[in-house]
Amino acid sequence: MLRFDRVFRDGGGFDSLLVMLALGYLVVFSAFPLIYNVIMSFQAVDLFSLASFDRPYVGLDNYREVLGERVFTPIFWNTVQFVGLSVFFQLTIGFALALFFQQDFPGATWLRGLFLAGWILPGLVVGAVWGWILAGDFGVLNHVLQSLGLTDGKIFWLSDPSVSLYSVIIANIWLGIPFNMILLSVGLAAIPADVYEAAELDGASRLHRFLTITLPLMRAQLGAVISLGVIFTLQQFDVFAALTRGGPSNASNVLQYWAWQLSFEEYRIGQGSVVSVLMVLFVIVVALVYVRSTRNEHAG
Amino acid sequence: MLAKNLWIRWVLLAVALVLVSFYLFPLYWMYVTALKSNTETFQNPPTFWPHDPQWRFAEVWVEYGLASFIKNSVIIAAGTVALVVLLGTGCAYALARVRSVWMDLVLFIVLMMQVLPSSLMITPIFVAYNQVGMMDWPRTGVVLAQAAKVLPLYIVLVRAAFTQIPKELEEAALVDGNSRMGAFLFIAVPLARNGILVTAILIFLQSLGEYVYARSLITDRALQPATVGLQFLTGPNASDWSGIMTYSAIYVTPILIVFVILQRRIVSGLTSGALK
Amino acid sequence: MIYQRLMTTTAFALAAFPALAETVTIDLWTIDRPGEYHYVMAEEFMKANPDIIVNVRSVQFEDMVNDLARAVSTGDAPDVTYIDNPEVALFASRGLLLDMKPMIDASSVIKTDEIYPGPLASVSYEGGIYGIPRGANTIALYYNADMYKAAGLDPENPPKTWDELYAAAKALTKPDEGVYGLAFSAVGTEEGTFQFLPWLQMAGGDFNNVNTPGSVTALNLWKQFIDEGLASPDTLIRGQWDSTGTFNAGSAAMSISGPWELPRMSEEAKFDYRVALLPAPSADAPRASALGEGDNVILANTDQPEAAFKFVEYMYAQMPRVWNEFGYMPAYPVEVADPKHAAAYAVFVESMKYARNRGPHAEWPKISKAIQDAIQSTLTGQAPAEQALADAQAKIDGVLGQ
Numbered sequence: 007m008l009r010f011d012r013v014f015r016d017g018g019g020f021d022s023l024l025v026m027l028a029l030g031y032l033v034v035f036s037a038f039p040l041i042y043n044v045i046m047s048f049q050a051v052d053l054f055s056l057a058s059f060d061r062p063y064v065g066l067d068n069y070r071e072v073l074g075e076r077v078f079t080p081i082f083w084n085t086v087q088f089v090g091l092s093v094f095f096q097l098t099i100g101f102a103l104a105l106f107f108q109q110d111f112p113g114a115t116w117l118r119g120l121f122l123a124g125w126i127l128p129g130l131v132v133g134a135v136w137g138w139i140l141a142g143d144f145g146v147l148n149h150v151l152q153s154l155g156l157t158d159g160k161i162f163w164l165s166d167p168s169v170s171l172y173s174v175i176i177a178n179i180w181l182g183i184p185f186n187m188i189l190l191s192v193g194l195a196a197i198p199a200d201v202y203e204a205a206e207l208d209g210a211s212r213l214h215r216f217l218t219i220t221l222p223l224m225r226a227q228l229g230a231v232i233s234l235g236v237i238f239t240l241q242q243f244d245v246f247a248a249l250t251r252g253g254p255s256n257a258s259n260v261l262q263y264w265a266w267q268l269s270f271e272e273y274r275i276g277q278g279s280v281v282s283v284l285m286v287l288f289v290i291v292v293a294l295v296y297v298r299s300t301r302n303e304h305a306g
Numbered sequence: 307m308l309a310k311n312l313w314i315r316w317v318l319l320a321v322a323l324v325l326v327s328f329y330l331f332p333l334y335w336m337y338v339t340a341l342k343s344n345t346e347t348f349q350n351p352p353t354f355w356p357h358d359p360q361w362r363f364a365e366v367w368v369e370y371g372l373a374s375f376i377k378n379s380v381i382i383a384a385g386t387v388a389l390v391v392l393l394g395t396g397c398a399y400a401l402a403r404v405r406s407v408w409m410d411l412v413l414f415i416v417l418m419m420q421v422l423p424s425s426l427m428i429t430p431i432f433v434a435y436n437q438v439g440m441m442d443w444p445r446t447g448v449v450l451a452q453a454a455k456v457l458p459l460y461i462v463l464v465r466a467a468f469t470q471i472p473k474e475l476e477e478a479a480l481v482d483g484n485s486r487m488g489a490f491l492f493i494a495v496p497l498a499r500n501g502i503l504v505t506a507i508l509i510f511l512q513s514l515g516e517y518v519y520a521r522s523l524i525t526d527r528a529l530q531p532a533t534v535g536l537q538f539l540t541g542p543n544a545s546d547w548s549g550i551m552t553y554s555a556i557y558v559t560p561i562l563i564v565f566v567i568l569q570r571r572i573v574s575g576l577t578s579g580a581l582k
Numbered sequence: 583m584i585y586q587r588l589m590t591t592t593a594f595a596l597a598a599f600p601a602l603a604e605t606v607t608i609d610l611w612t613i614d615r616p617g618e619y620h621y622v623m624a625e626e627f628m629k630a631n632p633d634i635i636v637n638v639r640s641v642q643f644e645d646m647v648n649d650l651a652r653a654v655s656t657g658d659a660p661d662v663t664y665i666d667n668p669e670v671a672l673f674a675s676r677g678l679l680l681d682m683k684p685m686i687d688a689s690s691v692i693k694t695d696e697i698y699p700g701p702l703a704s705v706s707y708e709g710g711i712y713g714i715p716r717g718a719n720t721i722a723l724y725y726n727a728d729m730y731k732a733a734g735l736d737p738e739n740p741p742k743t744w745d746e747l748y749a750a751a752k753a754l755t756k757p758d759e760g761v762y763g764l765a766f767s768a769v770g771t772e773e774g775t776f777q778f779l780p781w782l783q784m785a786g787g788d789f790n791n792v793n794t795p796g797s798v799t800a801l802n803l804w805k806q807f808i809d810e811g812l813a814s815p816d817t818l819i820r821g822q823w824d825s826t827g828t829f830n831a832g833s834a835a836m837s838i839s840g841p842w843e844l845p846r847m848s849e850e851a852k853f854d855y856r857v858a859l860l861p862a863p864s865a866d867a868p869r870a871s872a873l874g875e876g877d878n879v880i881l882a883n884t885d886q887p888e889a890a891f892k893f894v895e896y897m898y899a900q901m902p903r904v905w906n907e908f909g910y911m912p913a914y915p916v917e918v919a920d921p922k923h924a925a926a927y928a929v930f931v932e933s934m935k936y937a938r939n940r941g942p943h944a945e946w947p948k949i950s951k952a953i954q955d956a957i958q959s960t961l962t963g964q965a966p967a968e969q970a971l972a973d974a975q976a977k978i979d980g981v982l983g984q
Contacts, residue, residue: 020486021404024396025412028457031393035454036419038434039427053647054676057433057655103325111318117326118573119566123333125511126561128533130540131554134547135332138339142816143760143833144350146335165815167962180332185508189463191573192504196470226466233417234462241423253770254818255958266425270648271771272947279426286421293417297410345850348827350760429652436656522649525639527616538615542643542666543719543842543874544823 040286047279056275068276072284077256077264084171085240085260088178092242093235095179097228100186105216107187108194118191125184133248136177140164140249167257170250174258177245182238186231193227194220225302233296240285261285336558340551347547366552370535371527376557378445379531382520383513385449386456387506393453394460395502399490401461402468413465420458424518427451432522444524451519456509463508467501468494503572507565514561532557606889607635609660611650613643619716619908620664627896634889647672654678654881661884662893664716666876667704667939668946673879674707675944680880680887681710682894691895700873700937701913707942713877714894717901717910719840720871720937721777722929723747723861724826724847727854729754729761729835740858744803747836747861751812754835763812765825765834768804770958773821775940775950776872777838778804778957783870783938784862789949790982792956793968793975796863801960801967808961818961840874841911841930844923857926859933869936875910945981952977 042059047068049061072078107118124132139146142162151157163173197220205215221228243262246252252259252267259267261281269278339347342356366372401413431451434440440447475497476489484492495502517533524530536557539550612620624636639660641649647669653659665673673679686692694702694711698718705713727737733753741747751763767777778800779789785796807813814834817825822839829837830851837843838860847855862869878897880890902916911930912918921927943949956974959965965973 021400024400025409028393028397028461029412029415032416032419032454032457035431035451036422036427039430040419040422042430043422043426053651053672054655054678056429056652106318106325107322109318111315111322113319114322115570115573116566117322119569120326120562121329122511122565122569123330123558123562125508126514126558126565127333127336128515128536128554128557129517130533130536131336131551131558132332134550135335135339138347138352139332139335143762143814143828144348144352144831146331146352149351162815165818165820167964170819180329183329188504188508188569188573192467192500193470195500195573196467223470226469230462230466234459237417237420240421243423243425250819251770253958255770255955255962255964257962262423270425272951274948282422282426286418289418289421293414296417297414300410300413301405343850344846345827345830348824348831348833350828350831350833432652433656436658521642521645522652527640537642538640542613543840544846 043279043282044286046276047283049276051275051279053273053275064276068280072277072280077259080256081259081261081264084256084258085262087171088175088260089236089239091172091175092178092182092239093232095175096182096186096235097232099179100183100231101190103183103187104190104194107191118187121184121187123184124181129244130248132177132181133244136180136245137164137249140173140177142166164250165254167254170254170258174245174249177249178239178242181242181245182235185238186235189231190224190227193224197223226300229296229299233292236292237289240289333558336551337555340548340555342548344546344548360548362549362552363556366549367556370539370549370553372532372535372553372556374528375530375532375535378529379514379533379557382445382448382452382516382531383510385445386452386513386516387510389449389453390457390460390509391502391506394457395464395495396490398461398464399468399494402465403473413462416458416461420455424451424455424516427455428518428522431519435523441523444526445529447523448516448519451523452513452516455519456512459512460505460509463505464498464502467498467505470501471497500572504569507569507572511561511565605633605635606886607637608662608884608886608889608893609637609639610893611639611641611646611660611663613641613646613664615640619904619910622907623893623897623900627893630896631892634892636893654883659881659883661886661890662878662880664876665713665879667701667873668941668943668950670705670713670877670879671707671942671944671946674710674712678882679712680882680884680890681712682714682880682891683709683711685887685891686711689891689895692898696914698913698915698934698937700934700939701877704873704939704942705877705879713879714898715875715913716878716897717875717904717908718913718934718937719842719874719911720930720933721780721822721838721840721860721874722871722933723836723838723858724829724843725836725856725858726829726832727856729853733835737854737856740856741861742859743861743865744800744863748803748806748812751807751836752810755812757811760833762814762828762834763836764807765813765829765837766807766817766839767820767822767825768808768817768957768961769819769821770954771821772950772954774957775953776874777822778953779940780860780870780872780938782953784860784867789941789943789946789953790978791975792953792978793971797971798967799863801957801971804957805961805963805967818958840872841926842909844926845909848923857929859929871933871937873937873939875913943982948981949978952981 045059048063048065050064051061055061103121107114140163142148142160142165147163148160161169164170201219202215205219240262243266246260246263250258252263262285265278265281268274268281338355341359341361343360346353346356401409435447471494476493479489479493480486515533520531521534536550536553539546539553610620610624614620621638624638628634628636646665650659650663686694692714697715701715701718705711705715723740725740730737735750735753741750755761755763768774781800782792782797785794785800787794787797808815808817826837826839826843828834830847832853859869860871878894880887880894884890901912901914902918904910904912905918905927906922911934940946952974956970960967960970
């Protein structure tokens with residue numbers, strides 16, 4: 007009895023117990039829906055057969071249909087652009103803001119907190135407000151740009167197929183900044199000031215200190231924030247639903263919104279599952295890259 | 307020298323105010339739209355302050371029963387955070403400390419478990435809940451499902467926080483006769499406190515905004531959270547935009563204030579001295 | 583002694599009978615919020631029938647079909663619910679709705695031959711009647727009489743044909759003042775189909791025959807409106823409510839939308855707004871209009887069909903009230919004493935005669951999507967109208983062939 011107890015409090019069993027608690031919970035709740043979706047992608051699913059597993063097996067038919075859709079390639083590339091640009095700008099702007107607000111000036115810590123607004127506002131509201139800001143006719147952005155003389159006519163941010171995707175990306179960057187900024191701020195605050203002081207005494211410039219001290223020490227944080235950022239962006243749905251509905255004519259459609267359209271608007275549920283499985287494959291790549299990168303983290 | 311420093315600080319403050327005002331413009335637009343009539347929202351050129359402000363805060367609070375909605379939102383979010391912190395902190399610690407192929411695999415699986423958006427997870431969860439009778443405790447059901455959704459996020463982030471703590475401190479504690487459990491609870495967790503608290507804040511705020519699970523699993527209006535209540539202000543044809551923005555303003559403002567105050571204490575924290 | 587005891591026992595038994603009369607419970611799902619139509623109906627019905635209890639649950643409009651499908655699969659379905667017109671066929675084709683025809687034939691309250699053809703078609707499926715409309719709505723042309731006068735047009739003579747509409751829109755568009763001639767919705771969702779289908783129908787087509795010369799003309803006219811700046815490019819991503827918002831704000835001279843706009847318009851539009859029937863392709867072309875709102879249906883596996891039908895009957899009888907109290911058009915001709923927005927109401931009533939259902943077809947969403955795709959790809963210039971409509975027809979043939 008004592009020995010059993012000791013294994014869990016002290017030995018290798020300790021780590022396993024800690025891990026199994028969380029992993030077990032996740033497997034029960036999240037693995038099941040994941041498997042359910044994967045299975046559905048191989049079946050002919052009808053709106054009314056959702057509750058049972060017993061559906062006709064159609065092999066790769068759903069996959070063939072989805073990959074053969076004319077809109078598949080543009081939607082795929084839209085998604086790549088959406089994720090790439092969103093994460094890049096969210097990270098750089100978030101990091102820049104975290105660095106800026108790390109400095110010592112009155113009200114720095116108060117003002118930093120205000121950036122949480124993007125994370126608190128309900129999705130419905132964010133979508134509606136950005137829709138009004140980006141509206142072609144009565145939108146604030148056009149109004150400001152024209153008043154400042156930066157543009158001649160109105161830019162139809164949401165209905166012009168060549169810019170609609172980028173407009174949605176702008177709204178999404180806005181949404182993601184708080185997440186990046188706050189987490190990177192915590193990471194920055196954990197770096198002791200004397201490390202910088204020592205380097206400064208040695209004559210290192212600010213840029214040099216940033217590259218050789220800050221970045222390496224933030225490695226763990228950065229890796230986590232980037233990989234989670236990619237996964238979150240792949241799930242981002244509200245901005246599409248509120249701003250463009252993937253339009254016009256799929257110009258701003260991305261895999262996650264398309265999956266929803268297939269499953270919940272057209273009731274082509276098997277094909278909707280295929281798209282989500284494809285997204286899972288994408289995330290597998292991201293997750294593998296992240297896990298490998300953790301090997302290089304300083305263990306302290 | 308002193309004067310120069312002081313001057314720089316005020317310049318920085320000015321820049322900060324500009325940055326904040328840029329970022330918060332959509333928030334300002336939300337407040338202004340709450341005060342405008344439904345039609346003025348579509349006015350061209352747009353007005354930055356309503357012609358005839360309508361203060362509908364009291365009306366919206368009473369008519370839509372915001373008190374009950376917000377209470378439920380807080381209950382669900384708090385329950386989620388509690389569950390996630392309980393389950394996830396230990397796992398994050400183990401993943402940070404132990405480097406092995408097994409742990410890599412676990413981290414990978416943890417990440418994969420949050421790959422699907424809630425809209426695709428809800429149907430199997432709904433069916434499963436129905437089978438086991440979970441539908442009789444709707445808010446608990448939402449807490450459980452939402453906790454599973456955000457647990458991977460918590461684990462990954464807190465793990466990153468734990469990796470920043472040098473191992474030597476725990477090793478010293480073990481040499482001093484503490485068990486690993488003790489070292490974990492009394493050394494590691496307090497040191498990673500800031501990372502844990504900030505992540506907990508993010509998860510709390512994220513769970514306040516949870517909509518899909520709450521909508522599908524909670525049918526009794528008295529138990530529904532604010533996000534579901536908000537959605538009801540949109541209709542198939544007509545949407546009361548100024549009402550929606552008013553509702554949102556009532557809901558967002560106190561939360562924003564509370565967390566601005568909270569994050570200030572946590573993010574800037576007191577870690578700098580502890581590592582010595 | 584025994585006799586007395588027998589009497590007492592019988593007396594007790596008889597007295598207990600009313601207590602044994604069961605209270606029946608029916609579950610109702612609705613898209614309304616407390617205080618709106620179904621909640622009001624449920625309360626009144628319960629007062630009039632103390633032995634029936636109605637449990638009301640609110641479900642969001644966009645989620646109704648999915649929630650209902652899920653509930654049916656898990657055995658949790660309500661007894662009575664509200665569904666949108668095109669979806670009746672979807673549920674009826676799976677045998678999930680109760681065929682009310684036998685009960686209707688025996689009813690003295692519901693007479694199906696008095697219901698307008700559009701709503702009636704939406705609830706009919708293969709000879710049965712699977713729902714009763716709770717109300718209806720349709721679309722018409724709103725126009726700003728003040729702007730008409732300013733542009734030299736006659737507000738008593740709104741456009742009756744597509745050519746007249748085009749000419750009026752052209753005269754009313756003032757780019758320097760930011761005023762568009764016309765506002766409507768071509769968004770890539772069911773709303774877009776809702777707006778376009780009447781044009782297609784007036785030109786001689788229908789949902790199963792979209793590739794007609796008339797449809798090409800209609801779609802090209804829509805494209806012209808946008809290309810020539812007579813309507814905003816944002817029409818492609820904006821719904822009817824938001825587009826009419828610009829009309830109310832004075833940024834558009836005309837708007838195509840439905841009666842749901844009237845409460846907001848009457849409060850906030852600061853000009854003389856009027857309503858006219860949707861213009862037709864030519865003076866002698868058949869008229870058509872959209873059909874909206876939805877139907878009260880009874881689920882097939884309900885265990886209280888009589889109580890449910892009684893409730894549906896009750897709601898049917900309240901039709902004369904739906905306009906003034908809830909803003910729906912009546913689904914059959916009724917005498918409304920002192921209707922609100924009388925002039926607009928008269929036009930919408932006239933329009934109801936021509937309102938046509940979307941479908942009916944069990945796979946309506948796929949058909950609708952094909953039409954939406956055609957609209958969007960034509961209006962963005964990705965494909966000429968003929969090509970887009972031919973593609974749509976091919977997809978629709980695929981659906982119909984099943």
